[in-house]
Amino acid sequence: MGRPCDVCEDASDYANGHGAWCEAHTARSRHEDAEAARWDAVCALEGCENNAGWDGMGRARKYCSNAHSQKAYRLRKAAAIAN
Ligand SMILES: [Zn+2]
Numbered sequence: 001m002g003r004p005c006d007v008c009e010d011a012s013d014y015a016n017g018h019g020a021w022c023e024a025h026t027a028r029s030r031h032e033d034a035e036a037a038r039w040d041a042v043c044a045l046e047g048c049e050n051n052a053g054w055d056g057m058g059r060a061r062k063y064c065s066n067a068h069s070q071k072a073y074r075l076r077k078a079a080a081i082a083n
């Protein structure tokens with residue numbers, strides 16, 4: 001039932017809610033989206049627009065540099081004290 005997967009036309013394991021891909025291709029597309037998000041991630045420090053500079057391995061990076069990671073940490077601490 002349902003229409004065939006956009007990638008492989010296999011409708012036999014049609015378990016996802018989006019209706020575009022079979023289960024295997026839905027999982028793969030999620031993985032690719034997550035990887036693209038890492039490459040596109042921008043430094044989490046407010047006001048900094050630099051790419052976070054993920055090197056393609058392991059966990060996503062949050063900050064463009066150690067300096068910004070430390071600055072954000074200091075800002076968080078200062079904000080916690082202010083509250
Ligand atoms: Zn498929």
Ligand SMILES: [Zn+2]
Pocket residue numbers: 043044045048049050063064065068
């Ligand atoms: Zn930065």
